[in-house]
Amino acid sequence: MIIYLALINYIAFIMMKRDKRKAEKQKWRTPEAHLWLVALIGGAFxxxxAxxxxxxxxxxxxxxFGLPLLTIVQIGLIIYYFN
Incomplete structure (x- = not known):
């Protein structure tokens, strides 16, 4: 579980970083739905x-406001899961 969470949060971080770089260069962007999907499956932090x-x-x-709120919810679920 810890490896999964570390990996999915790394992926979310890199996705946001790449999307920012693409925005600066006026290139094709990552759809917001993809960013939200990765955040919802554990990558909100x-x-x-990012x-x-x-x-x-x-x-x-x-x-x-949504990403920080989702982060708090996910951290709460992780604490609940490991206790």
């Missing part, structure tokens, strides 16, 4: 970290 580190999607209210 990585996506949130969002604030790269200042990506911070103008979108759903991302700015």
């Amino acid at each position: 990585g996506a949130t970290l 969002m604030f580190q790269f200042r990506h999607k911070t103008r979108h209210l759903l991302f700015r």
Whole structure:
């Protein structure tokens, strides 16, 4: 479980970083649905970290408030699971 969570959060972080770089270069972007899917299956922390580190999607209210909220929920579920 720990390996899965580390991997999915790494993937989410890299996806957000690449999407930011593509946005800067006016290239094809990663669909928001894909970013949300990876966040929902456990990568919310990585996506949130990348969002604030790269200042990506911070103008979108759903991302700015939804990802941190999803992160809190997922951390709560992880604590519940391991206790």
